[in-house]
Amino acid sequence: GxxxxxxxxxVTLSEEAFLTINCTYTATGYPSLFWYVQYPxxxxxLLLKATKADDKGSNKGFEATYRKETTSFxxxxxxxxxxxxxxxxxxxxxxxxxxxxxxxxGTKLNVKP
Amino acid sequence: xxxxxxxPSRVICKSGTSVKIECRSLDFQATTMFWxxxxxxxxxxxxxxxxxxxxxxxxxxxxxxxxxxxxxxxxLSTLTVTSAHPEDSSFYICSARDLGGPEAFFxxxxxxxxx
Numbered sequence: 023g024x025x026x027x028x029x030x031x032x033v034t035l036s037e038e039a040f041l042t043i044n045c046t047y048t049a050t051g052y053p054s055l056f057w058y059v060q061y062p063x064x065x066x067x068l069l070l071k072a073t074k075a076d077d078k079g080s081n082k083g084f085e086a087t088y089r090k091e092t093t094s095f096x097x098x099x100x101x102x103x104x105x106x107x108x109x110x111x112x113x114x115x116x117x118x119x120x121x122x123x124x125x126x127x128g129t130k131l132n133v134k135p
Numbered sequence: 136x137x138x139x140x141x142x143p144s145r146v147i148c149k150s151g152t153s154v155k156i157e158c159r160s161l162d163f164q165a166t167t168m169f170w171x172x173x174x175x176x177x178x179x180x181x182x183x184x185x186x187x188x189x190x191x192x193x194x195x196x197x198x199x200x201x202x203x204x205x206x207x208x209x210x211l212s213t214l215t216v217t218s219a220h221p222e223d224s225s226f227y228i229c230s231a232r233d234l235g236g237p238e239a240f241f242x243x244x245x246x247x248x249x250x
Contacts, residue, residue, distance in 0.1 A: 109177050115238065120232055
């Protein structure tokens with residue numbers, strides 16, 4: 023079945039460091055891919071998305087490229103800030119089956135000043 | 136983006152009572168809604184998926200008589216935790232999808248504490 027695997031955390035970085043959080047997926051059909059962010063005590067917010075192969079999603083300095091050949095959707099940011107400290111979830115949905123929405127286990131990011 | 140409102144954000148109840156959590160899509164029609172339970176180490180556990188006007192589909196291991204889900208309209212789904220016990224204390228999150236796009240939008244979550 024469909025699934026999402028992302029790197030375990032926590033990831034601890036200093037401010038202005040480069041961030042990569044790995045995400046790979048297994049899917050049949052036509053998956054769309056997402057990164058969501060969760061700040062403490064809150065629900066999840068959509069950070070970025072990509073709906074087909076080679077699409078790049080970007081938002082707030084974060085980027086991820088839909089790589090069908092490696093079934094990956096790694097999240098990157100060139101220079102993290104303390105305010106980026108949160109939990110990041112990789113997810114996939116199926117374009118034609120609305121009941122399919124899968125999440126990775128989440129990666130906690132701690133950014134230190 | 137689309138807005139999903141979840142209410143209440145926090146609730147404390149006594150053991151043995153029931154608690155209802157509401158999830159509303161404010162500016163779109165939610166054809167599918169998902170209910171999750173989040174555990175302390177952040178992982179999201181999908182409890183059930185519901186489509187408007189039909190019975191919810193529960194994940195394996197989730198007691199449907201304990202966690203009652205009603206998706207009565209295209210903008211409202213409710214989760215009722217019946218006869219709550221301290222082990223039901225958790226963070227519950229809903230999300231919703233519409234026909235217009237592939238993503239799901241999330242409510243703010245409800246922190247349930249059963250004492």
